[in-house]
Amino acid sequence: MKVVIDTNIFVSSFFGGNPKKIIDLWKNEQITLYLSRAVLDEYIDVLRRIGMKDEQELEELLSLFSKGFNILFTTKTPRIKIVKNDPADDKFIECAVALKADVVITGDKEVLAVKEYMGLKILTSQQFLEKYRNADS
DSSP: OEEEEOHHHHHHHTTOHHHHHHHHHHHTTSSEEEEEHHHHHHHHHHHHHTTOTTOHHHHHHHHHHHHTTTEEEESOOOOOOOOTTOGGGHHHHHHHHHHTOSEEEOOOHHHHTTOEETTEEEEOHHHHHHHHHHHHO
């Protein structure tokens, strides 16, 4: 399954729960992470800002990003204006549309309010895990 993961899911993954399960699916090559420069820059900026500079798991993530581990990267994204009240979050949908992802996984209420865009599903981590489990059955 091809996914774009919102920064809030990456940050939450350091604390366990469903976000960690999603990151583990990526690390275990069960889902493919789709990235754009804007998405990757936000991941790194936010993780460093919240004090994850020296965390072993952050270093592992940065290493995986730099190696392109189980990642598809785009340098060109369409300009989409769909997320109300937080247009900076359009970057996740732009990346997903550019690379034809299956889903955007987010905990952001503004992004979740979009629900679907051009066949692209926008799901919470719990919704995604339920869908992923059902797809495996």
